Amino acid sequence: MIIYRNAVPDDLAGVAELQKRYHISTILEEDKADGFVTTLFSPEQFLSLMRDENGLAVACDGGKIISYAMAASWEYWSAWPLFRHMIADLPNIEYLGRVLSTENSYQYGPVCIAGEYRGQGVLEHxxxxxxxxxxxxxxxxxxxxxxxNPRSYDAHTRKVGMDLIKTFDFNGNHYYELGYDMSRPVPGTSLL
Ligand SMILES: CC(C)(COP(=O)(O)OP(=O)(O)OC[C@H]1O[C@@H](n2cnc3c(N)ncnc32)[C@H](O)[C@@H]1OP(=O)(O)O)[C@@H](O)C(=O)NCCC(=O)NCCS
Incomplete structure (x- = not known):
């Protein structure tokens, strides 16, 4: 059975191992087509995400970390240049009847699921x-x-139900920017 919970410091080794397996700098060539993560966290950044943001969710199967998902305030993310670019652009975006700001929105991701557990609803949960x-x-x-990363785009839009807000370019890369209405539970999830 897969359990979803907030990470504790003892989970760091398992989270770091999963990050290494799927980070763009260390992923196996044959795994790249099924997605990769680009934001790289140090152990201190993982700890601050847990302690200051309550923002590190994990999924465990028999004590093994099989997935993680980050979420945090824009203030936390402002350490990375890509997020500073997104923060500066928030006031240009109107979504769900609001002009976006660092107060009315937060940033979710990266998310990562061990290859053996994909396609089973772990992302939605x-x-x-x-x-x-x-x-x-x-x-x-x-x-x-x-x-x-078309697999991630397909899963987040079609399965989770996120909306495409816009596309943008940064540092020679092309990105989708997605949004989600936080008052809306993800359909088909059965967390207690
Ligand atoms: C991205 C990720 C979280 C998605 O979770 P998942 O469990 O693999 O998602 P699912 O398998 O339920 O859904 C993916 C869908 O995309 C489809 N898909 C796979 N490859 C695809 C491609 N190249 N183009 C379009 N769709 C694709 C799959 O067929 C599947 O749909 P289906 O179930 O109807 O067949 C997971 O693959 C992952 O952790 N990848 C590595 C890290 C990563 O990319 N993180 C996201 C960074 S933004």
């Missing part, structure tokens, strides 16, 4: 768990996906 952690703080979720 870990996002739903993460959504519940953040829903009392923010009405809107924002995320980005590299346009050369």
């Amino acid at each position: 870990i996002f739903e768990f993460s959504r519940r952690q953040m829903a009392s703080r923010y009405p809107v979720m924002v995320t980005f996906i590299n346009r050369i």
